[in-house]
Amino acid sequence: MRLLPLIGTCCAVMIPSLAYAVDYHPWSGGLISEGYKERVEKDGSWRIVAEYSGVDAIDALDVALYRAADLARTEGKKYVQVLGGSASSRMHTATAIIFAKASDSPTAPSECHRSKRCYTADVATVLDILGGENGRAPGNARVTSFDQYGRPVKSSGFGTGAVAWTS
Numbered sequence: 001m002r003l004l005p006l007i008g009t010c011c012a013v014m015i016p017s018l019a020y021a022v023d024y025h026p027w028s029g030g031l032i033s034e035g036y037k038e039r040v041e042k043d044g045s046w047r048i049v050a051e052y053s054g055v056d057a058i059d060a061l062d063v064a065l066y067r068a069a070d071l072a073r074t075e076g077k078k079y080v081q082v083l084g085g086s087a088s089s090r091m092h093t094a095t096a097i098i099f100a101k102a103s104d105s106p107t108a109p110s111e112c113h114r115s116k117r118c119y120t121a122d123v124a125t126v127l128d129i130l131g132g133e134n135g136r137a138p139g140n141a142r143v144t145s146f147d148q149y150g151r152p153v154k155s156s157g158f159g160t161g162a163v164a165w166t167s
Contacts, residue, residue, distance in 0.1 A: 022052055022059045024066065024138035036067045045083055045101040046071055050139070052094050057087040061096035062130050062156045063139030068100035069126035069161070070138070077102035080123055082158065084115025108164035117158050118166040125161035 027037035027049075036050040048071075050063040064085065072080040085098030103120060112118035132140035141156035 022055055022063055022137075022139045024063055024140075027051075036063055038067065038071065041099065045099050048098050048100065050096045054092050055089075055094045057089040057094040057096060058157045059139065060089075060094040061085070061087040061098070061158070062141055062160070064096040064098045065121075065126060065157075065160055066130040066139045068098060069121065069123045069130070072100075072102035072123045073127065075102045077104055078123055079103040079106055079120050079163070080126065081109040081118070081120045083109055083112065083118050085117075085158070086115075087157075106163045108166045112166040116166075119159060119162045120164045121161035122163050123161075129155050129160055 023034070025035045027033055027035040034052045036048060038046045038048040041047050046068060048064045048067050050060040050067070052060050052063070065082070068080050068082065072078075079102070081101050081103050083099040083101065085096065087094070087096040089095070099115075106120055106122070108120055109118045127138075128135070128142075129144060130141055131138055133142050141154040141160075143152040144155045145153045147153055
């Protein structure tokens with residue numbers, strides 16, 4: 001008789017952790033921490049790191065991109081320049097690092113020294129696409145279209161909201 005309540009309790013605890021959505025929140029510190037954090041680099045750009053357990057690396061990248069757009073919006077800028085970055089997943093942990101800075105201009109970044117994937121994105125578009133369904137799940141890309149078979153397609157990762165690329 002005790003086994004059934006124990007199984008029910010275990011399922012109740014595990015089910016929320018199996019959810020797909022990434023929880024957008026600042027890094028809380030500690031040994032096993034999830035979330036995002038940023039710092040300002042010497043050149044004035046932001047270094048944004050997002051790390052989550054058990055999610056796809058693109059989900060962590062979406063959180064970092066959303067945070068870059070959020071920081072640019074806070075500064076009152078319409079554009080954010082993504083100056084490079086990376087995303088990886090190993091040992092059940094997804095990590096993304098991007099470098100970005102706010103901009104008033106939709107032109108492509110003039111310096112692309114951290115990566116060959118530099119672009120300028122529209123802040124409102126990034127926040128809309130990576131804000132999740134109804135804008136209430138930041139970092140979780142919403143469905144933007146459907147393919148020829150009716151499957152949902154999400155726009156996310158590098159290039160989200162791009163208006164200009166560095167060639």
